[in-house]
Each structure stands twice: as C-alpha cells, then as structure tokens.
Amino acid sequence: MTADAWLVLAVVAVALLALAALVVALQNRRALVGHGVAMKPSIAGPGSEGSAATEETDAAHTLVAFVANPTKPGVPELRDAAVQACAARYLPEPMWFDTTEDDPGIGQAREAVEKGAKVVVAVGGDGTVRAVAEGLVGTGCSMAIVPQGTGNLLARNLDMPLDDIDALLRIALTGEDRSIDVGWLTVVNDEAGVSDDIAEADPEAVAPHEKPRGARALPRDHIFLVIAGIGFDAALVGDADEDLKAKVGWLAYFVSALRHLRGGRMRLELSYDDGPWRRVRLRSLLFGNVGRLPGGITLLPDATIDDGWMDIGEIDTRAGLAGWTQLLGEVALQRFGMSNDLPNKIGKIDHHRVRQARARSREPQPVQVDGDTIGEVLEVAARVEKHALVVRVDGG
Numbered sequence: 001m002t003a004d005a006w007l008v009l010a011v012v013a014v015a016l017l018a019l020a021a022l023v024v025a026l027q028n029r030r031a032l033v034g035h036g037v038a039m040k041p042s043i044a045g046p047g048s049e050g051s052a053a054t055e056e057t058d059a060a061h062t063l064v065a066f067v068a069n070p071t072k073p074g075v076p077e078l079r080d081a082a083v084q085a086c087a088a089r090y091l092p093e094p095m096w097f098d099t100t101e102d103d104p105g106i107g108q109a110r111e112a113v114e115k116g117a118k119v120v121v122a123v124g125g126d127g128t129v130r131a132v133a134e135g136l137v138g139t140g141c142s143m144a145i146v147p148q149g150t151g152n153l154l155a156r157n158l159d160m161p162l163d164d165i166d167a168l169l170r171i172a173l174t175g176e177d178r179s180i181d182v183g184w185l186t187v188v189n190d191e192a193g194v195s196d197d198i199a200e201a202d203p204e205a206v207a208p209h210e211k212p213r214g215a216r217a218l219p220r221d222h223i224f225l226v227i228a229g230i231g232f233d234a235a236l237v238g239d240a241d242e243d244l245k246a247k248v249g250w251l252a253y254f255v256s257a258l259r260h261l262r263g264g265r266m267r268l269e270l271s272y273d274d275g276p277w278r279r280v281r282l283r284s285l286l287f288g289n290v291g292r293l294p295g296g297i298t299l300l301p302d303a304t305i306d307d308g309w310m311d312i313g314e315i316d317t318r319a320g321l322a323g324w325t326q327l328l329g330e331v332a333l334q335r336f337g338m339s340n341d342l343p344n345k346i347g348k349i350d351h352h353r354v355r356q357a358r359a360r361s362r363e364p365q366p367v368q369v370d371g372d373t374i375g376e377v378l379e380v381a382a383r384v385e386k387h388a389l390v391v392r393v394d395g396g
C-alpha cells in the first residue's frame with residue numbers, strides 16, 4: 001500500500017473515531033437531561049474545569065431539616081410527602097424534628113444547623129415559625145414555612161399558597177432565598193409573670209443601670225416577625241376560644257374582639273428613637289415588621305419586611321361603637337392607599353417609622369407577639385434587626 005493510501009486510511013479512521021465520540025457524548029447528554037440534571041456551559045479559564053459538575057453535586061447534597069409541631073393535624077402524612085418531595089429532587093432524605101412542650105422549635109432548629117442543614121422548614125403555626133426563626137437568626141441558614149396554624153401571619157405576608165402542600169414543599173426545596181428583618185420585644189418591667197418559651201434573653205447581658213426602679217423581673221427578648229402589640233389586640237388574641245379557632249379559623253378572633261369593644265383606653269408614655277417621652281391614651285399600640293392580617297386587613301400599609309424600619313400603629317377610638325366604626329373605615333381605606341384626613345376623628349390609627357421604641361404604663365397591660373400572648377407588662381422596648389433572617393420564597 002502506498003503512502004498516500006495509508007494517509008487516506010488514517011484520516012478516515014480519525015473521522016470515524018470523532019464521530020463515535022460525538023455519538024457517545026450526545027447519548028450521555030440525553031440521559032442526564034432525562035434524569036432532570038441541567039447541563040450548564042462551562043467558562044474557559046484557569047480553574048474552570050469541573051465547575052458545573054461541582055455545582056450539581058453541591059445541589060444534590062443539600063441537606064434539609066423539618067421542625068414540626070406534632071399536635072397539628074396531618075403532620076404524619078406531611079412527613080411522608082416531605083420525604084417523597086426530597087427524593088423526587090434527588091436530595092438526601094431530610095432530617096425530622098418534633099417540637100415539644102419544653103422546646104417549641106429553637107433547640108431543634110439549632111441542632112439541625114449543627115448537623116449540616118442548609119434549609120430548615122418550620123411546620124406548624126405562628127408559634128412554631130417564631131421558635132424556628134429564633135434558632136436560625138444570624139446563622140445564614142434558610143428558613144422555609146409549611147403553615148399549619150390559624151393565623152399563619154408570616155406566610156400570608158410572604159404571599160405563600162397556604163393550602164397547597166405540594167407548592168409549599170416546592171418553595172421550601174427550590175425557592176429563592178430572601179433576607180428579612182426581625183423584631184424584638186423586650187419586657188423591661190414585668191408586673192404579672194410573663195412566660196414565653198421563645199427567645200428568653202440572657203440575664204447577664206442586661207446592665208444593672210438599665211433595670212427600671214420597681215421592676216420585678218429582668219428584661220427578656222421575644223422575637224416577632226409580623227406584629228407585636230399592647231392593649232386591645234393582645235386582649236382579643238388571649239381571649240380567643242381554642243375550640244372556635246379549630247372550627248372557623250381566624251374568624252374566632254373577631255368574635256373575641258366583640259367582647260372587648262367596651263374595654264378601657266390605656267394611659268401610656270411613649271418614646272421613639274430615644275426621643276422625649278410623651279403621654280397618650282390608646283386602645284392598642286402596634287410594633288410592626290409587616291402589616292397584613294387575615295381577612296384582608298392591613299393595619300400598617302407602609303410596613304416592608306426588609307427595609308430595616310419598624311412601623312408603629314397608634315390605635316384609638318372614642319364615643320363607643322361610633323369610634324370603632326370610624327376606625328374600621330380608616331383601616332379599609334388604608335388597604336387601597338387612601339386616608340381620612342377629617343379633623344377630630346373619634347376612631348383613628350396614627351403611623352410612625354422608627355428604629356426602636358419604648359412604652360410604659362402605670363397599669364399592667366396585655367402583650368402579644370405574632371398572635372401569641374406573653375402576659376402583662378408595665379414597660380417594654382421594641383427594636384428591629386435588619387436582614388437577620390433568611391427565608392425561602394416563591395421564585396416564580
């Protein structure tokens with residue numbers, strides 16, 4: 001065979017080998033796409049080799065933990081759904097922690113982070129969400145929510161699909177991360193034995209000169225993600241019938257509200273951002289991180305969950321039912337970005353935007369955080385911590 005013939009044969013052989021390699025590569029690509037693995041183009045350059053493969057491997061090893069309130073109906077079935085949802089996305093089998101009477105979720109969330117969880121899913125009502133958030137603040141670990149309560153306040157303000165478990169699990173496992181603010185309510189002067197399992201502050205962290213005269217308990221911090229409040233709102237939350245809540249949900253709070261319409265107005269002294277104290281008479285004082293409640297009620301229309309500001313709502317009514325009627329009209333207008341500027345209103349809500357606030361009273365007043373009552377107090381301080389918590393939201 002001549003040299004030219006050998007050259008032709010070599011060229012044909014190389015072409016056939018190249019064609020075979022191309023066919024194999026295409027088959028491998030189809031197999032990966034068929035198994036749900038996204039193929040990403042690599043960027044040439046030093047150290048770029050294998051970057052796409054590393055990203056896929058990291059995603060496949062993302063560890064998820066669920067912290068669930070076992071008293072909520074349907075939790076065992078939800079656990080099975082959670083395992084299946086992780087398996088369908090080639091994620092490791094998730095860790096599962098049940099809350100207890102002694103620990104409503106703080107310790108479980110922290111344990112999950114220590115064991116390598118990148119996402120911790122709170123399964124339960126607003127109390128469980130508060131507790132898990134308390135355990136995750138400042139860790140950088142993402143908190144997802146599968147709401148199972150009556151109010152589901154944070155989930156509503158994040159526009160989550162409350163009744164769609166599949167969609168909630170999808171968001172928990174594949175949603176986008178968003179940094180949000182958290183609020184802290186500090187009980188400065190506790191007159192009536194406040195008890196809250198969530199967010200107890202370290203007594204050693206309180207300077208002796210900060211303790212007011214006559215205080216009967218050291219300051220304690222209580223986390224809130226939506227709204228904390230003193231007065232009428234706390235009274236109606238604490239008096240809501242549990243059996244009725246189980247039957248009709250958040251409507252039970254309206255029934256409770258009717259029983260408290262004739263309650264007295266509070267005499268408070270307020271100070272915002274270390275400003276001078278001023279005296280007011282109010283029905284409720286609200287400290288807001290966001291402002292939407294069930295039933296389409298918007299109490300704090302300008303509250304934004306990640307702006308680093310705390311929105312204050314000073315609510316007052318006079319003249320009995322007429323005052324409450326005017327207040328409801330004011331709240332309804334707020335939802336559509338309108339306000340009632342009539343003078344001498346007998347039902348009103350005044351708004352302020354602050355970094356921190358203090359309130360004190362000569363008479364014990366009921367207090368709530370995100371719908372959980374924490375007792376009665378004489379003095380509280382509230383502040384907002386910007387971008388302290390990462391939450392999973394729907395990325396569309």
